[in-house]
Amino acid sequence: MVTNQPWPGRPADSDLAEPVPAIELRHATKRYGEAVALDDVSMVIQPGEFFCLLGPSGCGKTTTLNLIGGFIPLTSGDLLIEGHTVNDLPPHKRNVNTVFQSYALFPHMTVAENVAFGLRMEKLSKADIAQRTREYLELVGLSGLAGRLPAQMSGGQQQRVALARALAKRPAVLLLDEPLGALDLKLRKQMQTELARIHRQVGTTFVFVTHDQEEALSMATQIAIMSNGTVLQQGSPREVYDRPANRFVADFVGxxxxxxxxxxxxxxxxxxxxxxxxxxxxxxxxxxxxxxxxxxxxxxxxxxxxxxxxxxxxxxxxxxxxxxxxxxxxxxxxxxxxxxxxxxxxxxxxxxxxxxxxxxxxxxxxxxxxxxxxx
Amino acid sequence: MARGTSPLETMPVSRFARQTRWSLIVLTGAMLAFLYLPIAFLILFSFEDAATPGLPITGLTLHWYQVLASDSAIQSALLTSIEVAVVVTIIASIVGTMVAFPLVRRGVRAPGLLRLGFTLPIMIPGFLIGIGLLIFFRQGLHPLIDVQLGLYTVVAGHLVFTIPFVVLIVASRLQGFDRRLEWAAADLGAGPWRTLRHIVLPLIAPAILAGALLCVTLSIDEFVITFFLIGPQQTLPLYIYTQIKFGVTPEVNAIATVILLVSLLAVTLGSILLTSSRRLRRRRAE
CATH class of the missing domain: 2.40.50.140 (Nucleic acid-binding proteins)
Incomplete structure (x- = not known):
């Protein structure tokens, strides 16, 4: 079973006077030519948080996620992961993992091979890889389907594989890009509960992107509401709902x-x-x-x-x-x-x-x- | 007709729709016969008993295949053809695959123009490629090195028109490649090389293989360019051509049948690989 013990390399919170933020953005700006996708955003995400980036499409939330993942470079500003500046670090060297909106499962690999891929890249021993693959497939409730190909699975199951594949790397931060967007309403509700459980169980920092305010309110411990490349308000779901900072936030949430x-x-x-x-x-x-x-x-x-x-x-x-x-x-x-x-x-x-x-x-x-x- | 249950197909357009449909079926049959009857005769005559094949068939025999098996001249010609085909296939597959990447992935300034440049040789008549290369090797390069015509020049000639096919096939596969998979691989800790090895190459392998099989077929069949560029050796098509001048023996029919079967097998294998990979892609998209 997966427990929320800190793994080697991650300092235990008690060692430090103040916990190092899992993610910190300092004046982060991303421009595409003239268009500004992210405009001077500063944001701190504490370790263990279920952090939700909420906003309408085109607000910069996915850009923020892709910046943290390392898939697109910052135009200016700084990005820190666990206290280290990682502006120029390529994605494969960052201690974060992503659950993509389209899942991006490798179609030529079985479920188990998909989950094991990241571990193989870490050059873990065969026994460790097998053991950890089993562990995380069990965590997401897919133990019996290890030998299936992604094409033989439903959307909800593929979603779980993507989750297991990313979590098996035991990242400092798990990034989720609208992972429930493609699921039907009933399955989405079920996965919301499931994600909250998994978050509690593994204790990893989750950064979750969504445009669905209900999803954000029900799962997040912290919400940042974004619009036009800026963060309008950051706070707990109750704070954001009860004391919205402006009309946009009040209108968008509830x-x-x-x-x-x-x-x-x-x-x-x-x-x-x-x-x-x-x-x-x-x-x-x-x-x-x-x-x-x-x-x-x-x-x-x-x-x-x-x-x-x-x-x-x-x-x-x-x-x-x-x-x-x-x-x-x-x-x-x-x-x-x-x-x-x-x-x-x-x-x-x-x-x-x-x-x-x-x-x-x-x-x-x-x-x-x-x-x-x-x- | 049995599946024509959709109202779109059975809508009464003309009073003569029925007759039109029947005459189209007959026409289609006639065209198929025109395409395949000569080949059917070729295969049939390879089993013909008489030394001068013709209708009616006098009797069936495997004699010409036995002659084929003991004919060292034809075997060495076949071997030469295979040698050329193997070298051409290996080089064309590697070079063509490498070319396909920048064409699809905008690594170059004018991908459209470059793509045209790489695929145009398909449309250039073979004898132009042959003459052009002959002049280039004998006169163009002569001040620098004295190129002797031989299998190397034949390989070069075959590469000119096989590489474009590999480029086309691999590029179309790459076009539909979900680049999110590369993001996912990088996200999971794979550097560019390992992403290429574990994710990209396995997924485009069917296209590369299909391209390679097409190269084999094209190279073995090739006559015109080879005719211009070959030295003292003889490839199989050239050998058959020289033999035919002395009259068609059923032995030629036998070797033609063998080549036909091998070519068909290669092409079928290639298309099966392509469609199965396409089906996989479609299933993923659903």
């Missing part, structure tokens, strides 16, 4: 309602003007134009007008979509449409879900669940 308006000081209290309505915001907010962001699940509906109880907005129900485990209610307010998500199975939400189309309601939220975003 569903969000935006209200454009102005923060005003009203006595000692900060209030937020949305059109003709006024809602409360957290006390320390500075005056000036801003956008208020509230996640659909923090919105609640109540009968009656907006001045009765906590301040909210007067709204009219325009659509009710029952989605099994939750109901999605779209309401129209003076400040635009808002989406309210009410889960099933909680006592306080059941009353909300029985809404009639065209009914007049008040949409409200707790002040601490709304975040102010300044552009």
């Amino acid at each position: 569903d969000t309602n935006f209200l454009a308006g102005t923060v005003r000081r009203d006595g000692g209290q900060a209030v937020f003007d949305v059109g003709s309505a006024v809602v409360d915001v957290q006390g320390d907010a500075e005056a000036g134009p801003a956008t208020l962001m509230i996640r659909p699940e923090f919105l609640a509906l109540r009968q009656g007008d907006a001045t009765d109880g906590p301040r909210g907005l007067t709204a009219r129900v325009v659509n009710v979509a029952f989605l099994g485990n939750h109901t999605r209610i779209t309401v129209s307010t003076a400040a635009g449409e808002m989406v309210v998500v009410r889960p099933h199975g909680t006592r306080d939400s059941t009353a909300d879900t029985q809404r009639e189309l065209g009914e007049e309601v008040c949409v409200w939220w707790r002040t601490e669940n709304a975040a102010l975003i300044r552009e």
Whole structure:
């Protein structure tokens, strides 16, 4: 069985006052002629992290991965792997391994030969190679298929072979380039759980590229959200979801309602003007134009007008979509449409879900669940 | 016809569609007969009893194959042909494969022009290559070295038109090569040489082998260029040509049958290798 003991050559964390980052980018820039794929990005990835590079296509996330893998050279800046600058080191000399989007399995080799290839290149003994190949095929649950050719396997199985092949090298960092992109939804969910398990079991740093925010939120311990070659925000999934740094992050990660308006000081209290309505915001907010962001699940509906109880907005129900485990209610307010998500199975939400189309309601939220975003 | 169940194929286009289809089948049969009947006669006459072959067949015999087996002149000609073919195949396969890489992988400035340059000799008539090389060896090189015509010059002549075939076949295989595999190999710790040896060469080997088999066939068959460039030796086609002048004996039919079978075998083997590798590639793409 694979355990998460540090292998020789990797210093144990306790030996050092501060752990050496697994990956560090310092002002990394990649240009293709005029086009900038990566624009002065600095980033630190700590060892053991399940680090997710999240962003729309063309945001520079795959470029970042290819830079770390050594497949494309940096235009300027520095790249450090475990504290060593590796700018000019070719891929075959770097202590990182990649699971490619297309898997890139060697079609003329069996599953076992694919996994053993990297070990053969390390010139390990025959017995070691056989033993480690077995070990990692077992880790990904493919022990019985060692003699198959990649062409005889399903996409999900090929994915596992690619994973075993990369992990068998026991790299400092495992790079995964949208590895679940080609799988169908059910298999993707299953592999997400599987990847998280394997990450816990081997303890290697994972750097994972995806455009799927749900995938990132469910697996990552750290997320970096990228757009146009820059990192917009880096943090834990909860940080990124609850306190997005800007409108792009809020919009890209999860569903969000935006209200454009102005923060005003009203006595000692900060209030937020949305059109003709006024809602409360957290006390320390500075005056000036801003956008208020509230996640659909923090919105609640109540009968009656907006001045009765906590301040909210007067709204009219325009659509009710029952989605099994939750109901999605779209309401129209003076400040635009808002989406309210009410889960099933909680006592306080059941009353909300029985809404009639065209009914007049008040949409409200707790002040601490709304975040102010300044552009 | 049995498989023509798709509505696209059975759509009634013309009132005479049925008749048209039948006449096309007859035409196709006639053309196939035109292509293969002469060869069928060649094979048939190699078993003919009489010394002057003709219809009707007087009787079947293996006599001419026995004559062939004891004819040292024809055997030495065959040996010469094989010698030339082997040398040509080895050189053409290596050089052609090496040329294919920069053509496909943009290692050169004008790949299109260079590709044309490397494949044009296929379209140059053999006798032009023959005369050109003859003049080049006898007059062009004469001030520097005195080139004697012989098997070396024949090998050179054969290389001129076999290398382009290897280049074409290997280049088309390389074109479809997933370069991510090379990234993967490098990622797993293989340097450029080991990537070439363990990943690239095994995967393009079917194409190289197919090219090599084609070289063997082309070289053994070659007559025109050889005719211009050969010295005192004789290759098999040349020997047969000189023999035919004294009348066709069934022995020539026998040797022709043998060559035909060997050539067919080589070409079939080559195409099987190519399609099986293509199937492998397709399966991978799915």
